[in-house]
Amino acid sequence: MTEMQYTRFSVRRNLQANGDRCWRTSQCSLSILVLRFSVLIAVAVLIPSAAYPQAKDTAMRTDSIAPYAHRITLYDEQGEVIDPEDDFAPVYSPKGTCGKCHAYDQISSGWHFNGSDPNRPAGRRAQAWIYTDWRTGTQIPIAERDWKGAHKPGDIGLTAWDFTLMFGRHHTGGGITETSVNADGEPKARWAISGGLEIDCMICHNADGNYDHNERVGQLERQNFRWAPLATSGFAAVRGSAKTLRDDYDPMFGAMSPDQTGPRMFFDRARFDPDDRVFFSMAKSPTSDRCLFCHTNRNVGEGVAEPWQHERDVHLAAGMSCSDCHGHGLDHALVRGYEGEAEDTGQPFRATLSCRGCHLGVQSAAGDYEDAGGRFRAPYPKHYGLPTLHLTRLSCTACHSGPQPAEKALRLQTARAHGLGLSVKQRGDNIPPFIAEPVFVREENGVFEPHRMIWPSFWGTLEEHGDCKPVPLAELERVAGKAFAKKTASSDEWTPLSEDTVKEALRLLGTANKSEAKSVYVCGGLLYSLDDDGTLVAQEHAAAEQYSWALAHEVRPAAKSLGAKGCTECHASGAPIFYSRVDIETPAALGETRSKTMLEIQGLNATLLWLWNFSFVFRPFLKIVGFAASVFIGAVLLLYGLAVLQGLLKFFAREE
Amino acid sequence: MLFRIIAVVALLGTVIALPILSWFLGCKREFTLRDMVNLVVWIGILDFGEMLLYVALMLSVLVLAVTGFWASLVTGHEMSGLLLMTHVSAGGAFAVILAIFAVFQAERSRVDRFGNLSGIVVARRVSFWALLATGLLVTLTTMLSMTPLFGTYGQQVLYETHRYGAVASIIAVLGHLHFGRLERRLLAS
Numbered sequence: 001m002t003e004m005q006y007t008r009f010s011v012r013r014n015l016q017a018n019g020d021r022c023w024r025t026s027q028c029s030l031s032i033l034v035l036r037f038s039v040l041i042a043v044a045v046l047i048p049s050a051a052y053p054q055a056k057d058t059a060m061r062t063d064s065i066a067p068y069a070h071r072i073t074l075y076d077e078q079g080e081v082i083d084p085e086d087d088f089a090p091v092y093s094p095k096g097t098c099g100k101c102h103a104y105d106q107i108s109s110g111w112h113f114n115g116s117d118p119n120r121p122a123g124r125r126a127q128a129w130i131y132t133d134w135r136t137g138t139q140i141p142i143a144e145r146d147w148k149g150a151h152k153p154g155d156i157g158l159t160a161w162d163f164t165l166m167f168g169r170h171h172t173g174g175g176i177t178e179t180s181v182n183a184d185g186e187p188k189a190r191w192a193i194s195g196g197l198e199i200d201c202m203i204c205h206n207a208d209g210n211y212d213h214n215e216r217v218g219q220l221e222r223q224n225f226r227w228a229p230l231a232t233s234g235f236a237a238v239r240g241s242a243k244t245l246r247d248d249y250d251p252m253f254g255a256m257s258p259d260q261t262g263p264r265m266f267f268d269r270a271r272f273d274p275d276d277r278v279f280f281s282m283a284k285s286p287t288s289d290r291c292l293f294c295h296t297n298r299n300v301g302e303g304v305a306e307p308w309q310h311e312r313d314v315h316l317a318a319g320m321s322c323s324d325c326h327g328h329g330l331d332h333a334l335v336r337g338y339e340g341e342a343e344d345t346g347q348p349f350r351a352t353l354s355c356r357g358c359h360l361g362v363q364s365a366a367g368d369y370e371d372a373g374g375r376f377r378a379p380y381p382k383h384y385g386l387p388t389l390h391l392t393r394l395s396c397t398a399c400h401s402g403p404q405p406a407e408k409a410l411r412l413q414t415a416r417a418h419g420l421g422l423s424v425k426q427r428g429d430n431i432p433p434f435i436a437e438p439v440f441v442r443e444e445n446g447v448f449e450p451h452r453m454i455w456p457s458f459w460g461t462l463e464e465h466g467d468c469k470p471v472p473l474a475e476l477e478r479v480a481g482k483a484f485a486k487k488t489a490s491s492d493e494w495t496p497l498s499e500d501t502v503k504e505a506l507r508l509l510g511t512a513n514k515s516e517a518k519s520v521y522v523c524g525g526l527l528y529s530l531d532d533d534g535t536l537v538a539q540e541h542a543a544a545e546q547y548s549w550a551l552a553h554e555v556r557p558a559a560k561s562l563g564a565k566g567c568t569e570c571h572a573s574g575a576p577i578f579y580s581r582v583d584i585e586t587p588a589a590l591g592e593t594r595s596k597t598m599l600e601i602q603g604l605n606a607t608l609l610w611l612w613n614f615s616f617v618f619r620p621f622l623k624i625v626g627f628a629a630s631v632f633i634g635a636v637l638l639l640y641g642l643a644v645l646q647g648l649l650k651f652f653a654r655e656e
Numbered sequence: 657m658l659f660r661i662i663a664v665v666a667l668l669g670t671v672i673a674l675p676i677l678s679w680f681l682g683c684k685r686e687f688t689l690r691d692m693v694n695l696v697v698w699i700g701i702l703d704f705g706e707m708l709l710y711v712a713l714m715l716s717v718l719v720l721a722v723t724g725f726w727a728s729l730v731t732g733h734e735m736s737g738l739l740l741m742t743h744v745s746a747g748g749a750f751a752v753i754l755a756i757f758a759v760f761q762a763e764r765s766r767v768d769r770f771g772n773l774s775g776i777v778v779a780r781r782v783s784f785w786a787l788l789a790t791g792l793l794v795t796l797t798t799m800l801s802m803t804p805l806f807g808t809y810g811q812q813v814l815y816e817t818h819r820y821g822a823v824a825s826i827i828a829v830l831g832h833l834h835f836g837r838l839e840r841r842l843l844a845s
Contacts, residue, residue, distance in 0.1 A: 360808070385804035388815045389734050446733065605737075612741055619802070622748050626799040629751035633792045636758045637785070644767055 060101060070280035071273065074235070075100065077198075083276060084236075084267035091195070091265070092230040094173075098201045103330060110332020113174035113199055115144035122146040124338055126549050129167050130417045130433045130454065131156060135484050136476060136505075137497035137523065137587040139433035140458040141547045144176065149456075149547035156458070157472025161189035164197055168220045170294045170416045174199035177225075193249055193262070194242045195226025202233060204290050207283035210234055213293055214423050224263045235278055236267040285323035288316055293421045295322075297553075299403060299410040299437070300429035313554040324376065325353050338550065339395060339447070355396035386563065395449040395550075398577070399562040402438040402450050402551045405576035408583065409436040409598075412452055431494065434585035437551055440577050442602040448577070451548035453601075455525050457586050459509065460543065461517035468520060468527065468543035471509065480508040497588035499536060506530045524586040524594055536590070546601070571616045578602070578609060660729055663823045670827045674834045681775030709760060710833075712753045717829050719746035724822055747798060754791040762788075776838045783831035790825035794818055 062068050074082040075097045076090030083089050095104050107113070114120045128141035128150040142158070143150035153163050153176075160180030164171070171177055177197035180186070197220070202211055212232045219228040222241035231238040240263040249262070271278050283290075298307065311317070315325070328334035335341065335353045342351035351357050358378035383391075390399075403410055412435040415421050438450035459471045459480070471479075483505040485495070502521050509519035510530065521528040527541035562577065563569050570577045577598065584594045599606060723743040727735040735743055765784040797818035801811055 381808050383808040383811065384806065385802065386808075386811060387801045388811050389736065389740075391808075392734050393736055446736070608738060608741070612737075615741065615744070622744075623799060623802055625748060626751050626795060629755040630792055630795050630799060632755045633751075633758055633788055633795070636762050637788055637792065640762055640766060640785070 067282065067284055070282045071277050072097065072280065073275075073277050081276070084269055084272050085276075089265065089267070091226050092233070092235065093198060093226075094201045094229050095198045102201075104199070106330050107201075107332050108174050108199060110328065111334055111336070112172045112332065116176040116179070121344075124336065124341075124344070124550075125149070126336075127414065127416060127452070128547065128549075129163075130435075131158070131166065131473075132417070132433045132587075133473075134432050134494035134496075134587050135486075136459065136473075137484075137502070137521070138458050138473075139454065139587055140456050140470060141454060149545065151470055155472075156470045157474050159186040159189060161186050161191065164225065165220065165223075167416070168197055168225070169217045169419065169422060171197070172199055172203050172294075173197040173229075190223060190242065190245075190247065191225075193245055194223040197225040198229065200229040200232065202229065202280065202282075204286040205282050205284070206280075206290060207287060208281035209289065210281075211290070213421060217422055222263070227263045227265070230265060233278075233280075234268065235271050236265040238263050238265055240264045285321065285327070288321045288323075291322040291326075292415075294415050296415040296420045297437075298413050298420065300413055301411040304410065311554070311556070314557050315555055320376065325358070327353070337552065355400075359396075381558070390563075393447060395447055397450055397550065397552050397555075398440065398448050400558075401553060401555050404556070404560065405438055405440070405450075405562065405580050407576065408581045409439055409453075411435070411585070412437045414452075432585075432587045434587075436582050436585070439548060439582050439601060440580075440598045441548055442604070448602070450551050452551050453546045453548040453582065455523075455546050455584050455586060456544065457521075457523040457588060459505065460520050460522055461509075461513065461515070462520045462527065462529065462541075463517050468522065468541060471519075476509075479512040480505040483508055494587075496586070497590075499590055502528060502588060502590065503530065503534065503536055506536075507534070521588075523588050523590060524584045525596075528590065538590075567619070568616055571613050573610065573613050575613070578604070578613075659819060660732075662820070663725065663729060666823050666827060670830050674831060677779065678776065678834070678838060681779060706760070709753070709757055712749070713757055714829070714833070716746050716750040716753055717826070719743070720750055720822070721826055724819070728819060747795070750791070751795045754788065754795070758788055774842060776835055776842055780832065780835035780839045783828055783835055787825065787828035787832050790821055790828050793821040794825050797821060 074092045076082060077093035077096045078090075079096050079100070080090050082092055098104070109117070109120070111123070122145040125147045128143040128147060130139055131142050132139045140156060141150040142153050142156065144153065153159075158166070160176040164177040164180075168177055174197075178199065179196070180189075181191040181196040200216070203213075203216075212234065216228050216232045219225075219231045219238060221243070223243040224231070224238060224241065227238040227242075230236050240261060242262055245262050273279075316322075325337050326334045333345075335350050337354050339354060339356070341354065342348050348362075351362050352374055356362075356374075358375045359381050361374040411429070413420060413427075413429075414435065417433050417435060418427065418431065420427075433454055435452055435454045437452040439453040440448055441451045441453075442448055459476050460468045461471060462468050483501055484497075485501075502523075506519050506521060506528070507530065513519050518529050522541070522544045525540070525544050525546065526538040527544050528536055528538050531537050558564065569575065573579070580598050581595045582598065582601065584596065586593075599609060720743060723735060723739045723746070727733055727739055761784055765781040767778070767781050767785065797814045800806060801814045801818075806814055
């Protein structure tokens with residue numbers, strides 16, 4: 001949004017406030033209104049630089065490690081001071097308030113906010129947002145970034161507005177949830193009423209635990225985007241809903257109508273000091289609890305231990321926090337901590353914050369390891385009896401992270417996919433999207449790494465040249481909506497799509513489809529379509545392939561790492577790392593649930609692997625033979641070496 | 657990269673240096689290109705048992721060299737999969753063959769009493785002990801890595817020692833074959 005546009009908003013807001021006040025007090029006169037309007041227009045035209053304050057190089061700074069007491073004045077997005085005594089005070093803006101000292105533009109280039117910026121690298125594939133609708137049997141990974149297997153929001157017809165309403169619950173704000181305020185082509189968007197969803201600094205940096213995330217979700221549901229940071233801060237209660245306002249509501253004059261008042265703020269005066277400043281309990285480095293709101297995961301299903309029985313990540317248990325490893329500067333380009341990040345970013349320092357960087361020291365150019373731990377006094381790993389091959393062909397996480405692999409991969413629920421962290425009456429174990437972990441995959445560089453995995457399910461069209469594109473959600477509803485069951489009140493009451501439903505929906509989509517492309521349903525690793533007889537046929541297709549991303553937490557202690565019990569924990573027939581089964585769970589019931597072994601997912605040669613594992617039966621024999629041969633050769637060398645020594649002694653004796 | 661350079665230089669240097677060394681040791685007729693690339697022809701003049709032993713030793717060394725150096729010199733990655741399986745299997749065979757080789761060759765390769773032996777014979781004998789020593793080194797470094805005696809750094813040292821030892825072992829094998837052939841020819845004449 002440009003400065004001028006912000007200023008225009010300011011004009012509207014002030015008029016709204018003034019108009020509302022006039023309506024309520026009956027002191028409004030047209031001349032005053034016109035006068036104020038004229039003055040504000042003049043301000044907007046003549047002093048555009050007065051809009052949205054940017055932190056300048058001259059902004060005050062402490063340059064101290066000690067935290068700064070953030071007892072500060074609240075500002076709105078144009079930098080106007082918020083007076084809590086004013087019934088029509090402007091809305092608190094993190095951009096306007098925090099941005100006075102901390103360069104908002106620089107912050108907004110960070111990983112949490114820059115997904116929609118095409119000038120930023122996509123980065124290594126990570127957890128995507130997952131659009132889930134059990135009614136239509138859809139679970140599809142979507143990401144603003146260019147990640148293989150993930151679809152762009154626009155691919156399924158999601159606008160920035162839709163995206164914000166769907167995923168704003170676990171979004172920091174910023175990115176398309178903020179910058180799309182002036183976007184065209186969003187028919188349902190009500191940005192002008194709701195405002196944009198600014199980066200809410202306190203969502204991460206709140207230190208005293210009173211950030212009310214559920215309040216944020218409530219505000220977003222009411223489309224009070226602009227008011228959400230204030231409501232969650234606790235400095236004011238925000239009542240009313242932008243959602244209930246008519247689409248043609250004009251912030252400039254609409255407020256003058258008594259039934260169109262929109263969101264209202266009721267400041268908690270006790271939180272303001274005599275100078276109308278408030279105290280932000282800030283943590284320069286976010287506490288782990290703040291990170292975990294959006295990055296919580298839990299395993300569900302049979303045999304999964306209760307949460308209190310779980311051990312925490314060893315690093316957290318040792319007193320570390322997420323930000324110790326995933327730190328960043330003002331640019332918020334936080335360290336992701338994976339192998340190769342230093343090369344990807346061209347910033348060698350990042351290597352020091354990887355597993356190896358802390359525990360082994362940074363790998364030198366010569367390829368050998370420094371004989372010391374790197375950072376945080378991390379213990380140097382013992383790895384007794386572990387040949388070095390394991391350190392190059394396995395990621396550290398393969399042995400040390402995630403749940404211990406078992407006969408079958410576990411079902412996983414994540415905060416972002418399943419709304420963990422939000423208070424609901426019931427959250428069943430058996431609700432889509434279905435994510436499995438740990439799934440050991442082989443990366444392109446041959447390294448084995450544990451991943452979390454989902455098989456996409458969506459309706460699409462198969463082009464003649466083989467591409468499969470998702471059908472936009474609105475079009476799916478319009479064309480095939482009647483094939484699906486009505487929405488259920490509770491997520492636990494969902495039923496998987498039946499084969500008949502899939503057939504009917506495909507028929508409807510096919511009838512409406514005037515192009516050469518074939519209507520298809522991607523589900524469970526297969527692509528389904530109707531043949532000429534109306535029979536459902538399945539085929540393999542790249543679009544149906546699984547989407548997976550690396551897992552790194554919870555990190556288990558060494559004694560619980562894979563291989564701690566010996567070589568045969570992995571090198572044996574049936575070892576979970578290769579033979580664990582992954583159920584391909586989907587929101588549709590199309591035959592029996594299929595499953596794959598990790599071996600299949602890794603694309604390894606089963607015979608070779610069997611041979612290799614089988615050879616470990618003879619490994620003790622090999623060791624005996626090898627050592628016996630070595631002892632014998634050593635004895636021969638010693639015997640004849642002594643003879644040489646004797647000869648030398650005799651030689652020197654003769655010389656004497 | 658350092659290992660690649662050292663290994664390639666060492667192996668190429670050996671192939672070039674052996675005939676030159678032979679020349680200095682008195683076999684001036686042997687300094688021909690044909691002889692340089694025809695190191696193992698002399699096996700035919702050995703008795704069957706000895707020939708079998710040499711063939712087995714050379715085969716195991718060849719397999720070990722190809723699988724090992726293919727990974728470290730060509731692909732640049734550590735061995736895995738089929739290469740590793742083959743390498744480990746051949747390694748076990750190599751250890752046994754080397755022990756048997758020691759039984760049959762040690763006494764006739766004594767270096768504590770040379771007498772008036774020619775330089776070629778001395779070179780063959782020294783190369784035999786070098787082969788035995790380097791063979792022991794590469795075998796032990798592998799066997800020890802399978803025990804819980806060495807940790808992360810120790811394993812790295814074992815691995816580095818193993819691969820540099822393997823280069824030395826190859827050089828010793830080449831030397832032994834070369835000087836053995838010359839010795840046989842010398843004895844035959």
